[in-house]
Amino acid sequence: MQRDSRISEAVIRRLPKYYRYLMDMEKNGVQRISSRELSNRMGLTASQIRQDFNCFGGFGQQGYGYHVSDLCAEIRRILGLDKQCNVIIIGAGNLGQALANYVGFEREGFSIKGMFDVNPRLIGLAIRGIQIYDIDILEEFIVDNDIKMGVICTPKDHAQKVTDRMVKSGIKSIWNFAPIDAEVPEDVALENVHLSESLYTLSYKMNDI
Amino acid sequence: MQRDSRISEAVIRRLPKYYRYLMDMEKNGVQRISSRELSNRMGLTASQIRQDFNCFGGFGQQGYGYHVSDLCAEIRRILGLDKQCNVIIIGAGNLGQALANYVGFEREGFSIKGMFDVNPRLIGLAIRGIQIYDIDILEEFIVDNDIKMGVICTPKDHAQKVTDRMVKSGIKSIWNFAPIDAEVPEDVALENVHLSESLYTLSYKMNDI
Known part of the structure; x- marks a missing residue:
């Protein structure tokens, strides 16, 4: 082919x-x-x-x-779904936890190896067996666990900094849920999911019909 | 203008x-x-x-x-964000709860009036003060509370049925997170958020770079 x-x-x-x-x-x-x-x-x-x-x-x-x-x-x-891809989630709040709880991604080869947060009340907990780590160990975890994809569920103000740290540590794809247009080098894949923008588009359509 | x-x-x-x-x-x-x-x-x-x-x-x-x-x-x-829009969330699982917990939508006029589920262990609970109701009372709740928007966070197999019930009760916009292309009449606005498809697109890009 x-x-x-x-x-x-x-x-x-x-x-x-x-x-x-x-x-x-x-x-x-x-x-x-x-x-x-x-x-x-x-x-x-x-x-x-x-x-x-x-x-x-x-x-x-x-x-x-x-x-x-x-x-x-x-x-x-x-689509590359025949390979395993090791994933981490940055930001263990509601959305991060919801994504960690969803088992469908694992069936397609996306294996969530850990979550990261700055909140001491979350660090040490586990979601469906997925440990929440201190963001301080992010870089070494990425290298040690052959992490290929990072999911950003942090507040807006941390998103670009976290992106930069992940890219520097060798991550090749970023799934970004924070409401920024994250910037990545050309050799890093990026998908932004801007939920607010989808909601506002819906609002426009509803008022326009 | x-x-x-x-x-x-x-x-x-x-x-x-x-x-x-x-x-x-x-x-x-x-x-x-x-x-x-x-x-x-x-x-x-x-x-x-x-x-x-x-x-x-x-x-x-x-x-x-x-x-x-x-x-x-x-x-x-x-965008219609200057008006209040009463919203319900169908499906009080992880994603539904994550959306209910997000206060940013409320700031833009989207007021979540209730959540609905079939699970008796969830019915009666509240997320950030938002009550989880039995799906059986869906229709009367929509009418009584002037609900304009329904957010679908149910499993795939329930999504179209729930959509139909909401549309019949007068809902004018559907924000669908279930992995189906929900069908609605022409006078109902629809936005699909297909998270898996975003993830698979990212996977393709990562493997293509």
Whole structure:
């Protein structure tokens, strides 16, 4: 399979959605599906789907459609979900704890190795067996535990500083929930989840309808 | 001020980001700002910013730039954050509780009136004074408390059913955290927050860099 190296952000963002729909179908015993059926379920056009899949070398067979479990496995591989990724969460408040409690991420290979906080009342506690450590040992923990991803659940004012410390210690991806546009070097992957912005967009739409 | 009724989704999605940057500036005592300065801070072009603001009638004065607090107030109004919006959260698990614990939403007019669950061990408890009710009383609670927005933090399999019940009871906006593409009528606003899809996109990027 040849992968086009200039795959657009929009295509990349659709991949997890394909994965979700296909995983559901696999679970429900669907063995194969045409791009037209898939397009009906997902609300995309069939040609869009074929185009998207062609970015990754294409997966279908003319006249047969897609083999659901093969396609699942292929997308899982493309998304890197077939590898284990060691993760830490910075900020053990409500959101950090909610993410630590969610077991779904672990099923896809994201293994949460620890949480970090500055609050002495939280340090030493454990959430679902995941220990909360003092932020002071952040750098050595990252190196010692081969941590690849950091999840930022700190207040806004600490988020960039924590990002910088993680990047310096070799972390290659940042999942940021703090309401800042975190800055990272080019070789570090970043996803911002700005919940307030989603809520305000919803508010706009509600008032606009 | 005249508002263009066909404002694109992309423009709408940038409004909360403008609001965030401008609120920060206001807090830091910045009184006015040119579109060029704003563009530098936000990583957008100055012409993009002027174009976006023109969709809402434009706010700047030639040669003066934007008056920060006026612009904040105007965007707040456009986003509907100047009104109170009564909200309920369905699903009082980790994520629901994390959202209920976050006070920032209340500051922008989103008042959480109650949470709902099916779990008898949760029903009757309160999170930061917000009561957890039995899902059985959902419909009457929505009507009695003038609820305008429902936040879905249920497992996947319950999400569409809960959406339908809320819509039938008159709710006009749904903030959905369950991993489904919830279906709503055209006169109901919807925002999906698919955390897994954000994580998988990050995973792809990390493996692609």
